[in-house]
Amino acid sequence: MVHAAGLGLSMYILWLLLSGHYVALLLSLGAISCAFIVWIMHRMDTIDHESFPLHMTPRGLGYFPWLVWEIVKSNWSVAKIILSPGLPISPTMVTVKATQRTDVGRVTYANSITLTPGTLSVHMEGDEIVVHGITRDGAESLKDGDMDRRVSRLEGFVR
Amino acid sequence: MDLDLLLDGLSWALLLIGSAFAIVGGIGLLRMPDVYTRMHAASLTDTMAPMCILGGLMIQGGFTLVSAKLVIILLFLLFTSPVAAHALSAAALAQGHKPLLARPDGGMELKEVDMPLTEDAEPGK
Numbered sequence: 001m002v003h004a005a006g007l008g009l010s011m012y013i014l015w016l017l018l019s020g021h022y023v024a025l026l027l028s029l030g031a032i033s034c035a036f037i038v039w040i041m042h043r044m045d046t047i048d049h050e051s052f053p054l055h056m057t058p059r060g061l062g063y064f065p066w067l068v069w070e071i072v073k074s075n076w077s078v079a080k081i082i083l084s085p086g087l088p089i090s091p092t093m094v095t096v097k098a099t100q101r102t103d104v105g106r107v108t109y110a111n112s113i114t115l116t117p118g119t120l121s122v123h124m125e126g127d128e129i130v131v132h133g134i135t136r137d138g139a140e141s142l143k144d145g146d147m148d149r150r151v152s153r154l155e156g157f158v159r
Numbered sequence: 160m161d162l163d164l165l166l167d168g169l170s171w172a173l174l175l176i177g178s179a180f181a182i183v184g185g186i187g188l189l190r191m192p193d194v195y196t197r198m199h200a201a202s203l204t205d206t207m208a209p210m211c212i213l214g215g216l217m218i219q220g221g222f223t224l225v226s227a228k229l230v231i232i233l234l235f236l237l238f239t240s241p242v243a244a245h246a247l248s249a250a251a252l253a254q255g256h257k258p259l260l261a262r263p264d265g266g267m268e269l270k271e272v273d274m275p276l277t278e279d280a281e282p283g284k
Contacts, residue, residue: 017231082184083183090267091261092261093260111238116206117207122195
């Protein structure tokens with residue numbers, strides 16, 4: 001129920017931002033559409049913590065700036081590699097463990113790996129992610145598990 | 160020094176940095192030797208370039224609906240581009256594109272990677 005309300009509310013806010021017309025008729029049409037979609041999703045039984053990870057939102061606000069800073073740092077190092085004349089790459093494939101307990105957490109981790117330039121998650125099998133790194137150091141640095149721990153903390157289980 | 164000039168300068172700096180990263184990503188796309196390393200170069204244009212360019216445009220837009228829409232565009236980009244990158248690399252690997260991997264002595268060679276396909280990822284099913 002909390003998820004349905006949160007989903008409806010966030011869809012309506014999105015609708016308000018995208019429309020920009022605030023007259024009674026359009027506002028009520030938007031509300032009806034949002035309610036209709038929530039009803040369809042309720043009938044399909046797809047409203048749960050997975051399709052709408054409400055519980056991750058407050059912690060996500062702390063994780064996201066950290067991820068953006070990581071992206072900026074690795075963008076800089078990949079740009080330096082591209083522009084240096086010798087093209088100092090040492091492509092490496094490593095397997096890293098994902099310690100997250102839920103699918104949403106594992107997807108968040110794999111996406112964070114891909115989003116950071118220089119590392120690319122290629123394949124996933126159970127709780128292991130196969131990562132292609134553009135340099136050996138970059139790929140090995142994932143193994144110390146800093147990002148993994150942060151995503152696990154995002155899931156919110158006490159450990 | 161008034162605030163408008165400062166904001167304008169900041170926005171221009173962000174736009175230029177973003178464009179520079181997009182160009183560097185393009186250069187990398189041409190310089191890299193194989194599919195997987197090229198995707199690393201392309202991820203520069205996926206992340207830093209839109210973050211800086213849309214950030215610069217948000218400063219130009221000010222505190223308006225336009226900026227809200229730019230934030231939404233940026234979020235959608237950051238959520239969808241890694242999924243596309245993962246799908247592309249997984250497809251390349253499933254099609255048998257061997258990645259170019261570094262040898263311990265410093266050279267590079269094409270290597271067969273043993274990648275057990277999961278049931279539903281089997282091609283032709």
